[in-house]
Amino acid sequence: MINYLDFEKPLAEIEGKAEELRALARANEEMDVEKEAVALDKKAADLLVSLYRDLTPWRKCQVARHPQRPHCRDYIAALFNEYTPLAGDRNFADDHAVMGGLARLGDRPVVVIGHEKGHDTKSRIERNFGMARPEGYRKAVRLMDLADRFGLPVVALIDTTGAYPGKGAEERGQSEAIARSTEKCLQLKVPMISIVIGEGGSGGAVAFAAGNRVAMLEHSVYSVISPEGCASILWKDATKMREAAEALRLTAQDLHKLGVIDHIIEEPQGGAQRDKEATMASVGAAIEAMLDDLSKKSPQELLKDRRQKFLDIGAKGLAA
Incomplete structure (x- = not known):
């Protein structure tokens, strides 16, 4: 049964x-x-076709948040084999909002990391709606260290409204954990691919998105803050989220023009939720193509490539 959005x-x-x-x-x-x-x-x-021909930024936010879009665990099940989950940050606890481990993409061994929102009430509560705590980012750092040590490419699947803002998370060093995860992404001497499969929210997304190549699904969004949060700060009125979504330039198309992302992965007509298998197959093909390209680079070339990518962000948009 399809869950229809308001505009549908x-x-x-x-x-x-x-x-x-x-x-x-x-x-x-x-x-x-x-x-x-x-x-x-x-x-x-x-x-x-008419509804999805020219979606507004706010409608793209709604599509990106659709509860029936494929989530991280769906991609792992569909695209990777021999997946072995690894748990815990070896410091405090295991954060179920972040899943990851060793796997194979075809014949290629990789480390896969991602946010998992859950698919029903019970699993959403267990996964904290995809909002990671410090231990989630520290788990990711541990997995990236493992990938670097054994020369394994890293694939990150991003789908979060943002890092969890609770008191306990702040007490355990949320901002430091996000910064360490971002730093580790930038220091990797192996290829790293980051894909925004739904929402890419704030530092919680950036912590997994500082890769050599960053791609987004066609109707996903990626922003420093949610439209509702932006509207609450700028206009003191969360109902102005449509205006905020326009101003934030959070769509894949806008971000590709600015050079923030490298690739846009097409979705089936009506969004990923209408054909999950086709969407996941497209994502898998995009990951393999990007890894094939990056596998030709030496560790030092990968570091230089990644550094230059982030130094160049925004230059395309300013030049235009």
């Missing part, structure tokens, strides 16, 4: 009518409604 309500009505007709036909075999149902399917398909 007209689409929900048409697809609902088509399903009602087919349900009636199943209940009464003498009824022939296929012609009418097919016409509604065509109307729905045309409307879907």
